Amino acid sequence: MNTAYEKLQPYLDKAMAVQTALTLFEWDDATLAPKAAGAKTSRVIEILSGEYFQAVTNGEVKQLVKECREEPLTEVQEAVVRELEDQLDQLDCIPQDEYQAFAKLASESVRVWEKAKEENDFQSFAPVLREVVRYQKKFGDYRAKPGQKRYDALLDAYEKGFSMDQLDQFFGRLKEELVPFLRKVTESRVLIRDDFLTGDFSEDRQERLARFIAEYLGFDFRRGVLAVSAHPFTTNLHNQDVRITTHYTDRVDSSLFSVIHEAGHGIYEMGIRDDLTQTMVGQGASMGMHESQSRFFENIIGRSQAFWEPIYGKFQELFPETFTEIGLDQFVRAVNKVHPDLIRTEADELTYSLHVLIRYEIEKMLIEDDLDVDQLPRIWGDKYEEYLGIRPETDSEGVLQDIHWSQGSFGYFPSYALGSAFGAQIYYHMKKEMDFDGLLREGRLDVIREYLRENIHQYGKLKTSRQIIKDVTGEDFNPDYYIRYLKEKYGKLYEITD
Amino acid sequence: MNTAYEKLQPYLDKAMAVQTALTLFEWDDATLAPKAAGAKTSRVIEILSGEYFQAVTNGEVKQLVKECREEPLTEVQEAVVRELEDQLDQLDCIPQDEYQAFAKLASESVRVWEKAKEENDFQSFAPVLREVVRYQKKFGDYRAKPGQKRYDALLDAYEKGFSMDQLDQFFGRLKEELVPFLRKVTESRVLIRDDFLTGDFSEDRQERLARFIAEYLGFDFRRGVLAVSAHPFTTNLHNQDVRITTHYTDRVDSSLFSVIHEAGHGIYEMGIRDDLTQTMVGQGASMGMHESQSRFFENIIGRSQAFWEPIYGKFQELFPETFTEIGLDQFVRAVNKVHPDLIRTEADELTYSLHVLIRYEIEKMLIEDDLDVDQLPRIWGDKYEEYLGIRPETDSEGVLQDIHWSQGSFGYFPSYALGSAFGAQIYYHMKKEMDFDGLLREGRLDVIREYLRENIHQYGKLKTSRQIIKDVTGEDFNPDYYIRYLKEKYGKLYEITD
Numbered sequence: 001m002n003t004a005y006e007k008l009q010p011y012l013d014k015a016m017a018v019q020t021a022l023t024l025f026e027w028d029d030a031t032l033a034p035k036a037a038g039a040k041t042s043r044v045i046e047i048l049s050g051e052y053f054q055a056v057t058n059g060e061v062k063q064l065v066k067e068c069r070e071e072p073l074t075e076v077q078e079a080v081v082r083e084l085e086d087q088l089d090q091l092d093c094i095p096q097d098e099y100q101a102f103a104k105l106a107s108e109s110v111r112v113w114e115k116a117k118e119e120n121d122f123q124s125f126a127p128v129l130r131e132v133v134r135y136q137k138k139f140g141d142y143r144a145k146p147g148q149k150r151y152d153a154l155l156d157a158y159e160k161g162f163s164m165d166q167l168d169q170f171f172g173r174l175k176e177e178l179v180p181f182l183r184k185v186t187e188s189r190v191l192i193r194d195d196f197l198t199g200d201f202s203e204d205r206q207e208r209l210a211r212f213i214a215e216y217l218g219f220d221f222r223r224g225v226l227a228v229s230a231h232p233f234t235t236n237l238h239n240q241d242v243r244i245t246t247h248y249t250d251r252v253d254s255s256l257f258s259v260i261h262e263a264g265h266g267i268y269e270m271g272i273r274d275d276l277t278q279t280m281v282g283q284g285a286s287m288g289m290h291e292s293q294s295r296f297f298e299n300i301i302g303r304s305q306a307f308w309e310p311i312y313g314k315f316q317e318l319f320p321e322t323f324t325e326i327g328l329d330q331f332v333r334a335v336n337k338v339h340p341d342l343i344r345t346e347a348d349e350l351t352y353s354l355h356v357l358i359r360y361e362i363e364k365m366l367i368e369d370d371l372d373v374d375q376l377p378r379i380w381g382d383k384y385e386e387y388l389g390i391r392p393e394t395d396s397e398g399v400l401q402d403i404h405w406s407q408g409s410f411g412y413f414p415s416y417a418l419g420s421a422f423g424a425q426i427y428y429h430m431k432k433e434m435d436f437d438g439l440l441r442e443g444r445l446d447v448i449r450e451y452l453r454e455n456i457h458q459y460g461k462l463k464t465s466r467q468i469i470k471d472v473t474g475e476d477f478n479p480d481y482y483i484r485y486l487k488e489k490y491g492k493l494y495e496i497t498d
Numbered sequence: 499m500n501t502a503y504e505k506l507q508p509y510l511d512k513a514m515a516v517q518t519a520l521t522l523f524e525w526d527d528a529t530l531a532p533k534a535a536g537a538k539t540s541r542v543i544e545i546l547s548g549e550y551f552q553a554v555t556n557g558e559v560k561q562l563v564k565e566c567r568e569e570p571l572t573e574v575q576e577a578v579v580r581e582l583e584d585q586l587d588q589l590d591c592i593p594q595d596e597y598q599a600f601a602k603l604a605s606e607s608v609r610v611w612e613k614a615k616e617e618n619d620f621q622s623f624a625p626v627l628r629e630v631v632r633y634q635k636k637f638g639d640y641r642a643k644p645g646q647k648r649y650d651a652l653l654d655a656y657e658k659g660f661s662m663d664q665l666d667q668f669f670g671r672l673k674e675e676l677v678p679f680l681r682k683v684t685e686s687r688v689l690i691r692d693d694f695l696t697g698d699f700s701e702d703r704q705e706r707l708a709r710f711i712a713e714y715l716g717f718d719f720r721r722g723v724l725a726v727s728a729h730p731f732t733t734n735l736h737n738q739d740v741r742i743t744t745h746y747t748d749r750v751d752s753s754l755f756s757v758i759h760e761a762g763h764g765i766y767e768m769g770i771r772d773d774l775t776q777t778m779v780g781q782g783a784s785m786g787m788h789e790s791q792s793r794f795f796e797n798i799i800g801r802s803q804a805f806w807e808p809i810y811g812k813f814q815e816l817f818p819e820t821f822t823e824i825g826l827d828q829f830v831r832a833v834n835k836v837h838p839d840l841i842r843t844e845a846d847e848l849t850y851s852l853h854v855l856i857r858y859e860i861e862k863m864l865i866e867d868d869l870d871v872d873q874l875p876r877i878w879g880d881k882y883e884e885y886l887g888i889r890p891e892t893d894s895e896g897v898l899q900d901i902h903w904s905q906g907s908f909g910y911f912p913s914y915a916l917g918s919a920f921g922a923q924i925y926y927h928m929k930k931e932m933d934f935d936g937l938l939r940e941g942r943l944d945v946i947r948e949y950l951r952e953n954i955h956q957y958g959k960l961k962t963s964r965q966i967i968k969d970v971t972g973e974d975f976n977p978d979y980y981i982r983y984l985k986e987k988y989g990k991l992y993e994i995t996d
Contacts, residue, residue: 013545014545014549016542016545017541017542017545017546017549018546018549020539020542021519021522021523021542021546024519024522024523024526025519025522028522028526032723032725033723033739034719034720034721034722034723034738034739034740035720036720036721036738036739037721037735037736037738037739038738039738040735040736040737040738040739040775040776041518041735041736041738041739043515043776044514044515044518044519044735044776047511047512047514047515048515048516048519051512051515051516051549221532222532222533222534223532223533223534223535224532225530225531225532227530237535237538237539237542238535238538238539239538240532240534240535240536240537240538240539241531241532241534241535241538241539242532277538278538278541278542
């Protein structure tokens with residue numbers, strides 16, 4: 001009898017239930033809640049955050065965790081206790097009043113950021129962002145183990161096993177390889193037409209496309225929801241309730257590929273084992289592994305010719321006015337067009353990781369080097385000019401574009417680039433195991449999805465991202481695949497001969 | 499310094515936050531959650547219900563409530579402590595495991611009921627309903643004070659100050675007066691055409707009408723949401739986040755009047771004082787008082803000719819194909835047509851309270867007289883035949899039509915009829931204080947709404963419904979106004995001369 005673990009169960013239950021409620025509030029706030037609700041609902045969120053904190057960090061839990069270590073545990077219990085210890089490490093070092101105050105600040109900060117972005121007014125956001133950074137630095141210091149840097153401590157929350165040293169190397173290689181390669185692409189004489197992607201596409205049609213494509217990929221609407229929010233995202237209450245959002249614009253590919261991306265996240269969560277969901281190890285392995293799946297679906301699958309072959313006719317039927325004239329080949333070239341641009345979430349696959357690189361470099365300066373937030377617009381512009389050759393004219397399309405910093409998610413961005421690299425490495429391995437393009441051409445998404453579920457999704461947090469990469473591909477994480485993938489694909493498209 | 503009250507505050511905060519979360523789950527389940535989510539989300543709701551129970555009934559709270567009684571308290575604090583004592587009385591007598599088990603059962607039961615209703619299969623619902631009734635009887639016994647009957651104990655949760663004795667008198671009068679009056683109406687030679695209310699009205703237009711009418715009444719969309727659910731309802735997280743739902747059918751008046759009804763509930767919640775919302779006395783005074791407001795808006799305001807005068811043109815513009823030909827007078831007669839029918843929520847104003855009467859009589863039999871649920875379809879049919887002259891052919895339009903019993907809400911139904919009676923009494927008083935119809939004709943809804951806010955809404959639970967009636971009208975509750983209102987209005991419409 002696992003007596004200590006059994007005694008732990010009510011605390012785990014409470015943490016799960018409160019966390020699920022917090023997730024629902026977040027979803028509701030982003031998709032539906034009335035504008036004026038914010039201040040009073042923040043109070044609710046603050047109190048629930050305190051309850052979560054209490055459930056995880058109280059003295060009895062700490063004692064029980066120690067006792068669990070003396071008991072024989074199942075694999076899942078073992079993983080739950082490890083995850084709980086991890087959270088204890090992250091939370092227990094922070095005084096509860098600061099933790100709750102920050103939860104409240106972060107929820108207010110998101111609203112201030114939203115307004116500032118809408119009104120292109122960085123100055124109105126700067127004071128609250130300064131507060132958020134101040135908290136994150138403190139939390140990093142609280143969390144840092146002896147000798148560890150505070151940004152490394154923050155990174156740990158998103159991607160175990162990837163420290164600043166390793167990320168510096170990873171991003172160093174990307175910079176060294178991709179910045180000059182991008183120059184060749186933009187100087188290439190190959191011109192790709194994509195004007196037809198912009199137009200007056202009705203929301204109703206776009207929504208039908210969104211539902212069709214999500215379902216085609218394997219997003220199960222009996223267990224899933226699609227809604228609209230300002231910024232697309234995925235969340236879930238458990239593996240039977242997974243929710244994705246999109247937003248409709250005058251670019252038909254904008255919602256389309258964001259739905260494919262979010263469906264990738266969603267399919268991951270739907271694939272997590274029943275005995276793991278609603279436990280502390282019932283989510284994706286890490287942010288990076290999550291992004292590897294969403295970007296795998298969005299780019300490696302979603303932007304390939306083979307994927308579109310069986311369904312391009314359906315797409316044309318939905319928008320006959322525009323696309324009857326446009327062939328499959330032309331469509332696929334258009335959705336792969338490289339266009340160095342200001343907005344990360346709209347970026348093409350090639351420039352994407354440079355957007356992330358810029359954020360990584362700035363985060364380090366904010367957290368480690370005491371850069372003041374007032375300097376952000378200038379530094380942001382300088383880096384965009386250096387790496388992408390463009391400079392934002394407004395802060396709304398510059399430093400205000402992403403939600404992450406307003407939430408205090410410092411250390412999150414690197415996982416986007418890591419995820420792309422994980423995905424490429426997995427892709428090269430899968431191509432050895434199956435006729436990848438042939439399956440896509442036959443519409444056998446189920447085979448690909450099943451492979452990912454079997455090898456990645458089902459495990460939840462039982463394994464780290466690093467372990468998964470190793471178990472799937474037989475080797476440690478290796479960014480070369482990612483660089484090779486980009487150079488092969490875009491070298492061919494833009495007829496670049498080295 | 500209110501030390502004991504201050505010590506109570508964290509428990510009150512937690513109860514408020516958990517209650518708000520439970521409200522959000524309920525909303526989400528009815529409007530959006532995917533079908534398969536139910537079982538796993540029930541587990542979350544069960545745990546949160548347990549947390550609420552704990553927050554309100556733990557030993558320290560009981561001690562602090564006693565200590566509060568020795569302290570000088572403000573009016574609001576006094577009311578909060580009184581309400582807390584009330585909840586303690588209701589909850590503390592129930593063993594926590596039974597309370598939680600029931601919360602889980604109720605949430606499952608709603609799903610079973612939904613399916614049974616859809617499939618017209620009472621037998622599949624009967625076993626779970628039997629369980630629900632068993633729990634409610636037990637809870638009634640636990641709660642009953644010495645000598646009190648268990649159904650009276652249940653009634654207390656919805657309408658303080660109205661026991662079975664008083665309700666028997668109230669419903670007795672309704673039965674005695676309205677059953678024969680209804681016979682005269684159905685035998686009247688006045689024929690009212692309402693065929694034009696049924697048709698192919700697009701959801702989009704119906705939604706525009708719904709938003710227009712809600713806003714016109716004063717439902718503030720900065721603080722409010724309108725969504726779709728199978729059964730229209732109103733809920734709120736606090737006075738800055740009030741939510742109503744509707745459903746669109748081929749009868750344009752169905753969604754229209756249900757929106758007016760729910761907007762009435764919503765305006766009540768929006769009018770509650772800022773220092774009361776998010777406390778234990780921050781909701782409407784009682785279920786009956788709530789229904790008095792929703793039915794006041796729906797019937798007394800919404801079905802009057804004066805109300806439609808300034809806006810009927812707008813309505814015609816939205817549905818020109820059908821309503822260009824139909825005059826205001828004809829429209830108003832149609833939406834007041836009396837048609838004894840099977841569905842309570844679609845019932846006209848005159849037959850409405852007979853639907854409630856039937857439920858009241860059956861509830862008493864279930865809770866007090868050990869009627870088995872297997873007998874429900876038969877008894878239901880008999881009573882409909884006796885009071886309304888019709889008999890349902892299916893259980894879906896019979897005993898399965900309402901959600902309440904599946905949730906275990908026994909004692910709720912009477913408040914619908916009481917609310918109508920409260921509203922009529924308030925109406926006769928308001929007519930003495932203002933030119934009611936004149937204001938409607940001028941579109942001065944704000945004056946009427948402000949009167950209701952000032953005299954009823956703002957107080958939340960600071961006063962009982964009985965006290966409010968007395969303070970507003972200067973006399974105790976008196977059902978004569980309701981009977982007079984119905985006889986005057988429908989006597990005129992159907993040209994009945996006594």
